[in-house]
Amino acid sequence: MAHIGIVGGGLMGCATALHLLEQGHSVTVLERDAGGLPASVGNAGILAVPEIDPLARPDMLLSVPKWLLDPLGPLTVRWQDLPALTPWLMKFLFSARPGKAAQSREAMLFLMRTAEADHVRLGALAGVSGHMRDTGALTVFDSVAARDKVFAHEAENARLIGHNVEKLDAGEARRRVPALKGAFAGAVFNDGYKIFEYPLTFLRRLQAALREREAFTDANVAAVGQRENGIAVRTEGGRKFIFDRLVVAAGVWSRRFVADLGLKVLLETERGYNTTFMNPSTVLDMPVFFSEHGFVATPFENALRIGGAVELASPDAPANYRRAAAMRRKMRRYVPDLQEEGGTEWMGRRPSTPDSIPVISLHPRDPRVAFAFGHGHLGLTLSATTGRHVARLVSGEDDSALAPFSIARFQ
Numbered sequence: 196m197a198h199i200g201i202v203g204g205g206l207m208g209c210a211t212a213l214h215l216l217e218q219g220h221s222v223t224v225l226e227r228d229a230g231g232l233p234a235s236v237g238n239a240g241i242l243a244v245p246e247i248d249p250l251a252r253p254d255m256l257l258s259v260p261k262w263l264l265d266p267l268g269p270l271t272v273r274w275q276d277l278p279a280l281t282p283w284l285m286k287f288l289f290s291a292r293p294g295k296a297a298q299s300r301e302a303m304l305f306l307m308r309t310a311e312a313d314h315v316r317l318g319a320l321a322g323v324s325g326h327m328r329d330t331g332a333l334t335v336f337d338s339v340a341a342r343d344k345v346f347a348h349e350a351e352n353a354r355l356i357g358h359n360v361e362k363l364d365a366g367e368a369r370r371r372v373p374a375l376k377g378a379f380a381g382a383v384f385n386d387g388y389k390i391f392e393y394p395l396t397f398l399r400r401l402q403a404a405l406r407e408r409e410a411f412t413d414a415n416v417a418a419v420g421q422r423e424n425g426i427a428v429r430t431e432g433g434r435k436f437i438f439d440r441l442v443v444a445a446g447v448w449s450r451r452f453v454a455d456l457g458l459k460v461l462l463e464t465e466r467g468y469n470t471t472f473m474n475p476s477t478v479l480d481m482p483v484f485f486s487e488h489g490f491v492a493t494p495f496e497n498a499l500r501i502g503g504a505v506e507l508a509s510p511d512a513p514a515n516y517r518r519a520a521a522m523r524r525k526m527r528r529y530v531p532d533l534q535e536e537g538g539t540e541w542m543g544r545r546p547s548t549p550d551s552i553p554v555i556s557l558h559p560r561d562p563r564v565a566f567a568f569g570h571g572h573l574g575l576t577l578s579a580t581t582g583r584h585v586a587r588l589v590s591g592e593d594d595s596a597l598a599p600f601s602i603a604r605f606q
């Protein structure tokens with residue numbers, strides 16, 4: 196059995212570590228900020244199995260000009276960062292061609308088919324159960340035409356995975372989620388969505404399970420490199436490790452380690468914002484997507500989280516929390532009773548590839564190294580599946596079904 200290092204203790208790193216431990220390997224997860232709040236803790240907490248469409252697709256491109264007109268809308272670009280973002284954006288456009296988008300959808304469908312079962316299994320590996328709640332989700336629309344278009348497409352996707360979708364008028368939607376007292380034209384209910392327990396709690400439980408097994412350590416990785424006798428890791432504090440194998444699972448920060456290992460990748464941050472109200476006065480009975488405005492509201496036990504949106508920007512650029520306030524303001528059109536005070540704002544970095552397909556891959560020239568990053572909007576949903584696949588790859592199992600996720604596509 197091998198000693199395997201994992202850079203990054205977010206969802207990808209933890210899910211991979213738990214699977215590798217199960218196979219009998221010795222594992223060390225290196226995490227620089229174990230008390231921090233990365234994407235893995237601030238996300239919307241939704242198991243979003245129905246979402247098999249890549250972001251880069253023809254109809255999405257049609258919406259982009261309208262969205263860009265609103266500086267606090269569903270999509271913005273931080274224009275100072277445009278030069279650095281240009282290669283990613285060019286590839287995004289290229290990936291939106293119908294044929295390519297169809298391939299990406301096929302690849303996502305492959306991962307999504309096992310996502311729920313993989314989470315049940317991951318929970319068992321960490322000693323966690325009952326962490327997903329079967330709620331379904333509602334998407335509300337401002338026009339009947341928009342609802343009907345989305346319904347037709349969601350119904351087609353649902354058939355592929357075995358979910359059900361229903362077209363609802365505003366009255367029926369309000370019966371199911373009474374807090375939706377404002378005006379809207381109709382809704383779509385999709386029973387394929389589930390809610391996780393509070394995302395911070397979920398990640399901390401995975402990390403605790405790893406600490407108990409002495410597989411999680413505090414370390415800020417400065418550099419990694421291939422040596423004859425193993426994969427070397429050096430930390431900012433000057434510690435040195437040599438592992439038999441290494442998994443890079445450091446979210447958007449993975450890109451610097453990809454470069455250390457002699458490879459290229461297009462990985463940028465789609466930054467998202469949200470507000471969390473603890474013990475909220477507004478109760479939602481299920482997650483509600485306001486897709487035309489690019490955000491979602493998720494009810495957790497004792498908390499309500501409202502957020503989403505995409506801000507293409509450098510990971511280190513200052514946060515613009517007016518974006519979180521804009522989503523709260525928009526939500527009051529639909530949920531007039533939403534409280535004004537007492538929420539906590541957060542900004543998080545979705546690690547995103549331009550084709551919306553994560554990197555779940557061995558190094559093409561060095562099978563001692565594996566990659567698990569780039570899950571964009573769907574990393575909570577796909578973390579358990581990714582961990583299972585990466586552990587198999589690291590253990591030497593060959594799987595041609597994982598070819599679409601290879602890092603080779605960026606070389």
Ligand SMILES: Cc1cc2nc3c(=O)[nH]c(=O)nc-3n(C[C@H](O)[C@H](O)[C@H](O)COP(=O)(O)OP(=O)(O)OC[C@H]3O[C@@H](n4cnc5c(N)ncnc54)[C@H](O)[C@@H]3O)c2cc1C
Nearest residue numbers: 203205206207227235238239241416446467573574575576
């Ligand atoms: C607003 C928002 C809402 C979302 N909602 C959902 C949702 O409802 N459902 C869903 O499926 N997904 C959702 N996501 C996406 C999901 O949260 C991410 O895809 C996922 O958390 C990415 O996990 P990760 O482990 O790859 O990266 P991260 O969570 O970023 O973790 C990477 C870890 O690596 C560590 N690290 C980085 N550099 C180093 C270093 N040098 N040394 C040591 N450690 C290092 C970091 O500290 C961090 O802990 C959402 C994301 C956002 C932003």
